[in-house]
Amino acid sequence: xxxAHPPQPAETFVPTSDQMRATLERYLDRVGARDVEGVVDxxxxxxxxxxxxxxxxxTHVVGRDDVTAFFRKGFARSQPRPRLHGEIITxxxxxxxxxxxLELELRGEACEVDVIDVVRFDEAGKIVExxxxxxxxxxxPRN
Numbered sequence: 621x622x623x624a625h626p627p628q629p630a631e632t633f634v635p636t637s638d639q640m641r642a643t644l645e646r647y648l649d650r651v652g653a654r655d656v657e658g659v660v661d662x663x664x665x666x667x668x669x670x671x672x673x674x675x676x677x678x679t680h681v682v683g684r685d686d687v688t689a690f691f692r693k694g695f696a697r698s699q700p701r702p703r704l705h706g707e708i709i710t711x712x713x714x715x716x717x718x719x720x721x722l723e724l725e726l727r728g729e730a731c732e733v734d735v736i737d738v739v740r741f742d743e744a745g746k747i748v749e750x751x752x753x754x755x756x757x758x759x760x761p762r763n
Contacts, residue, residue, distance in 0.1 A: 635741045637716075641716070643662055651700055652702055656695060659691055660687060664684075664747065666682070667746075668681075668749045669750045670751045670752065671694075671752035673753050701723040705721065716738075720734075720735055722734075722754075723762055730761065731759050733754050736753045737750060
């Protein structure tokens with residue numbers, strides 16, 4: 621005898637807002653400490669990073685190995701220190717966003733740029749996509 625109820629889809633798990641916020645707080649902390657391994661540990665194996673979105677060749681990297689090399693090079697070149705603005709905003713699904721100023725040292729000059737990161741998480745709470753919105757034209761001297 622067939623059931624009168626259609627089959628139910630498999631339950632999908634998404635990280636909680638608290639989990640997403642905690643991961644992004646750790647991300648900012650690890651970036652500020654220039655801890656490449658600590659940053660990459662927050663990412664899924666298949667992570668996609670666009671930093672910046674619509675940037676030149678080499679600014680969209682996929683997979684932990686390429687992302688590790690990307691962050692290692694970026695940290696060595698710019699000595700980043702993020703400063704969060706306001707709250708980390710989450711969705712009821714698997715996305716979160718945050719706005720921050722990234723303090724940098726570029727060619728011996730103290731400067732900064734405003735950034736908005738849009739991040740997607742997997743079921744395990746790992747970052748699977750990070751899209752950083754900023755423009756090199758907006759980098760300014762730091763006071």
